[in-house]
């Protein structure tokens with residue numbers, strides 16, 4: 001049993017300014033050893049409705065200026081910073097990522113809050129040159145940006161802190177009220193974040209109405225349906241799996257929806273690159289957070305003539321990773337978040353090997369590694385129709401697919417219903433330009449892996465990977481609307 005995991009963290013939900021309980025609770029477990037970390041309430045439909053009602057009333061009551069919203073968010077950033085070590089421990093306890101990675105996520109969340117705070121001061125409209133059309137030269141028109149109202153923020157398990165900040169930060173920056181709904185297996189970091197937001201609301205001079213910031217925990221479908229059906233919810237910002245995203249899109253009516261969904265991201269390693277360096281990045285990009293990253297490297301595309309060299313370098317990099325207890329110093333890869341996630345990866349691995357792929361290294365899982373742990377595993381001889389190439393694996397698998405030439409590499413990169421991100425290692429500017437123009441994904445990263453993300457850049461997929469962009473400035477645009485104001489001659 002891990003000696004350092006948090007335990008007995010039995011938390012409540014934040015509704016209308018009060019921390020409240022529910023009759024039923026959900027246990028949160030430490031993925032590495034299965035021990036109970038704590039629990040959160042299972043919100044009823046009525047409680048989720050109350051949270052939206054409270055958010056709607058608080059939105060109407062709020063008079064926060066841009067500067068006051070900046071103060072709220074930057075003070076929240078300081079609160080998170082002050083509790084960084086404790087929050088990182090909660091994050092590792094409930095999610096299972098190695099502690100240094102959890103610390104990295106907390107640091108990113110602090111920066112995402114600070115970036116959101118700055119963006120509150122940049123809610124610019126636009127002057128419209130009316131003399132562009134004949135007959136309107138004496139008119140003056142401009143747009144001003146306004147908040148939408150209640151924003152609902154639904155987040156997944158894999159980056160439970162920073163992905164919640166990516167929604168709540170920009171939503172508050174734009175002047176909205178929020179109702180957060182974290183994943184049921186990793187809700188405790190979200191509780192800590194909302195404690196920090198609440199402490200910030202108490203600390204600043206401006207009056208923040210109760211209910212501006214709400215958090216409900218519990219079943220995704222119960223809470224999600226309340227968000228879909230309640231008239232006061234003006235926007236739903238969702239990060240999670242593609243089937244749930246499609247359900248929300250199909251049922252959202254006139255509600256604004258942002259969807260950050262799954263991926264099956266390719267990274268091309270071309271012959272003209274430094275293969276060792278590229279391989280190290282590819283393995284890092286495939287195995288970080290045990291592969292549970294939306295833009296992780298899901299497929300490695302290499303020309304046949306360098307396949308052996310690339311595979312050897314990938315094996316070296318994968319074998320150098322330390323697998324184990326996420327609280328132990330030096331651990332780089334630990335457990336999958338829960339049994340379902342683990343079994344999905346086992347099935348995809350086994351069925352891909354049955355279909356003829358070769359295990360170059362790794363391939364062990366469970367047993368003495370830990371009940372939900374899978375070794376970093378390099379697979380060669382993978383063909384596009386094999387399960388690990390076709391599906392989003394969300395595990396530490398590195399499937400290598402050979403391509404005949406660069407046309408084939410581009411074709412293969414696009415041979416998926418997803419379109420989140422892509423990576424290409426090359427020294428050739430023409431190849432880089434072609435990849436940027438022809439790969440159908442929300443981001444094409446040259447000389448790094450698909451998994452690259454800085455928190456202020458526009459981020460969001462095409463095709464089944466989603467609709468809309470996150471990244472603070474872009475999220476603020478989604479969470480606000482442009483109103484046209486015109487001054488005309490009588």
Ligand code: NAD
Pocket residue numbers: 154155156157158159181182183184218219220221222223224225239240241242244245247248259260261262263293294295392394420461465466
């Ligand atoms: P998930 O879809 O199972 O759950 C995500 C959230 O949706 C949870 O809070 C869950 O409770 C909630 N939910 C479940 N059913 C719902 C419903 N009917 N209505 C509303 N909400 C509902 O996803 P997960 O397993 O937590 O996360 C893994 C997935 O998230 C992967 O597919 C991954 O690629 C994706 N993801 C995408 C991004 C991105 O930015 N594109 C980032 C991280 C994760």
